[in-house]
Amino acid sequence: MKAKKTEIHVRYVRETHPVRIVADAAVSTCGRHGGRLLPLLLLDTTDRPDIADFIRVHESSGPGDVEVTWGKVEAKGHEGAVALFLTFIRPMEFFMELEFNIVRQGILVEQALTGQGIYLAQAEGDGDRLSKNVDRPKVLVEVPDTGFRDKWDDLYHKHLAQDFRSKGLGRSESRQAARSVIEELRKLGSLRMRDIHD
Amino acid sequence: MPTNDNLLADPRVWISGLALLVSGCSVFISWRAGRNAARALAISENQEKRREPQLRIYLVKGYRRLVPKRQLFGFLVSVSNPTDINNSVARAELQITYVMENDESAICRIQHNAALGEKVGDSTPASVLSLPLRIDAHQTVSGWLLFALDNDAIRKRTIDAHRLILEDTHGVSTETEPIMVRDWTDESKKD
Numbered sequence: 456m457k458a459k460k461t462e463i464h465v466r467y468v469r470e471t472h473p474v475r476i477v478a479d480a481a482v483s484t485c486g487r488h489g490g491r492l493l494p495l496l497l498l499d500t501t502d503r504p505d506i507a508d509f510i511r512v513h514e515s516s517g518p519g520d521v522e523v524t525w526g527k528v529e530a531k532g533h534e535g536a537v538a539l540f541l542t543f544i545r546p547m548e549f550f551m552e553l554e555f556n557i558v559r560q561g562i563l564v565e566q567a568l569t570g571q572g573i574y575l576a577q578a579e580g581d582g583d584r585l586s587k588n589v590d591r592p593k594v595l596v597e598v599p600d601t602g603f604r605d606k607w608d609d610l611y612h613k614h615l616a617q618d619f620r621s622k623g624l625g626r627s628e629s630r631q632a633a634r635s636v637i638e639e640l641r642k643l644g645s646l647r648m649r650d651i652h653d
Numbered sequence: 654m655p656t657n658d659n660l661l662a663d664p665r666v667w668i669s670g671l672a673l674l675v676s677g678c679s680v681f682i683s684w685r686a687g688r689n690a691a692r693a694l695a696i697s698e699n700q701e702k703r704r705e706p707q708l709r710i711y712l713v714k715g716y717r718r719l720v721p722k723r724q725l726f727g728f729l730v731s732v733s734n735p736t737d738i739n740n741s742v743a744r745a746e747l748q749i750t751y752v753m754e755n756d757e758s759a760i761c762r763i764q765h766n767a768a769l770g771e772k773v774g775d776s777t778p779a780s781v782l783s784l785p786l787r788i789d790a791h792q793t794v795s796g797w798l799l800f801a802l803d804n805d806a807i808r809k810r811t812i813d814a815h816r817l818i819l820e821d822t823h824g825v826s827t828e829t830e831p832i833m834v835r836d837w838t839d840e841s842k843k844d
Contacts, residue, residue, distance in 0.1 A: 467757060505759040512761060512806045548748070548760040 458606065460529070463540060465550045473528075473538065473554035474506065475499040477578035479563055480585040483648045488595060490648030491570040494563040495585060495593065496553065497578035509547045510577050513594045516546040521596055525603035528554070535614060537564060537607070539573075541596060557614040562640055567598050568607060569644045611637060703737040706823040708788070713795075715815070716837035724802045725769060726834065728817060731795040734788040742786040744820040747800040748828070751810040758813060761806065769799040785822075 465471055476496050483492040500507040513519060522542040527533070539553045555564050567573045576585070576593040585591075612633050619629035660666055713729040726747055734740050745765035750758050770781035782796035798817065814831040821827070 466760075469757065504753045504755065504757070508753070508759055508761075508807070515803060515805065516763075545746075545762050548762065 458526075461526075463550070467549075469502055469505075470550040470552075472502070473552045474503055476553065476555075476560070477581060478584050479560070481566060482574055482585075482593075483646060485648040486650060488570070488572050488597075490650065491572065492566065492644055492646045493570040493572045493574055493595070494566045495574035495576060496563070497576055497583055497585065499581075500577050503551075505547065505549050506551065506575075507577050509543065509549065510575065510592050510594055512546050514592045519543065519545040519547075523596070523598050523601060525601060525607070528552075537610065539564075539567070539598070557610060558618045561611050561615070564607060565611065565637070565640055566644050568600070568604055569641065571599060572597050608637075700737070703735075705736065706738065706740050706821050706825050707734075707736050708740065708742065708819055708821055708825075708827045709733040709735060710817060710819060710827055710829050712817070712829055712832060715832050715834040717834045718837045722804050724804070726800040726802065726815070727837070728798045728800075728832070728834075729795070730782075730798055730817065731793050732782075732786075732788060732819065733793040734790060737790050739787070739789045741788065741822045742782075742784060742819050743822055744818075745782070745784060745798050746818045746820075747798075747802075748816040748818050749802065749807070749812055750814040750816075751807045751812050753810060762818070763800045763802055763806075765798045766801055767799065769801055770797065 475498070477499050478497040480495045480497075481492050482495045483490055498506060521544065524540040524542075526538050526540060527536070528538050533554065535558065536554050536556050539555070541551045541553070543549050543551070555561065557564075563573075573596050574593045575596060576591050579588065579591075612630075615633035615636055616629045619632045620626065624632060709732070711731045711733070713731065715726070715728045718725045718727070728747075732742060746762045747765075748760060748762050750760050753759055765782070765784060767781045767783045780796040782794070782798055786794060788794055815834055816828050816831055818826055818828045
């Protein structure tokens with residue numbers, strides 16, 4: 456699918472900045488979303504009390520609706536990153552942008568695309584980790600295949616290879632290394648908690 | 654050169670005059686045909702427009718009632734289908750804009766819950782709309798839309814505005830302007 460440029464209209468100024476990801480983890484729950492391994496993001500909601508409300512409200516309101524778009528912000532300071540644009544409709548209306556550095560956080564994008572979902576939770580401070588409170592409220596956002604996969608495969612391979620090359624590997628070695636890393640990540644990402652039957 | 658007396662006797666003159674008359678008539682006929690075609694197009698466009706799904710909401714009254722642990726909202730509405738096609742209300746929501754601690758606004762949506770009609774406990778029978786709700790072409794239905802907002806959802810924040818949003822079978826949304834709601838209390842229970 457060919458990428459196209461588009462403008463996103465937001466209601467509030469706070470929605471123009473990407474939400475900071477404090478920490479991440481991977482969660483696989485038996486009987487939920489096919490037991491797939493999904494990335495979990497702990498979000499800094501200091502400037503986004505609406506997201507904190509959403510995570511709390513969603514606990515009691517049941518399933519909601521969200522429009523998902525993968526893309527890239529065309530502005531200075533957003534190089535080497537891809538973005539996930541989430542337009543929530545129910546139970547709350549708001550817009551959120553999550554930005555992922557391709558080299559450092561590519562595993563999260565890879566896993567969101569493989570598992571077709573992502574968990575969002577609120578960080579309880581700067582040094583927070585999921586292990587500090589495993590039972591915190593979290594929202595599962597389904598990330599269907601929007602045709603981004605092919606583009607991502609190229610981007611991820613290219614950026615990883617560039618990174619290896621900048622660290623001293625040769626041209627063909629860096630390509631080979633990038634391919635191996637992606638293969639290993641996919642093996643790990645295909646982990647799935649199977650249903651338990653009596 | 655022919656004189657004025659025998660001007661009409663010259664066939665070249667009256668043939669030219671006749672040709673002018675015929676061309677004038679054809680200009681008039683084509684103008685009239687063009688006008689008729691434009692009218693026909695406008696009529697068919699209007700007909701086509703009347704086949705585009707559309708719902709209209711008329712709000713009769715809106716109340717809020719505070720009960721332990723939640724707020725109940727009731728809106729008496731009439732919903733009209735002014736189009737030439739049958740339609741249905743698939744979803745009815747109350748959009749609540751509330752003010753957070755930092756004076757910024759946030760928006761949440763709650764779904765119409767017909768079951769609340771039984772729990773309100775009014776002595777007056779109310780016809781609560783049950784979804785999905787069929788509304789045939791050029792028909793209007795009337796009834797209550799009921800919503801419950803848990804206190805946990807927005808906590809003690811101030812509600813800034815309420816809007817009703819209806820979504821039809823075709824996914825077309827219709828929303829009201831911000832609604833003023835009145836607090837409802839059962840005065841017969843006082844003393």
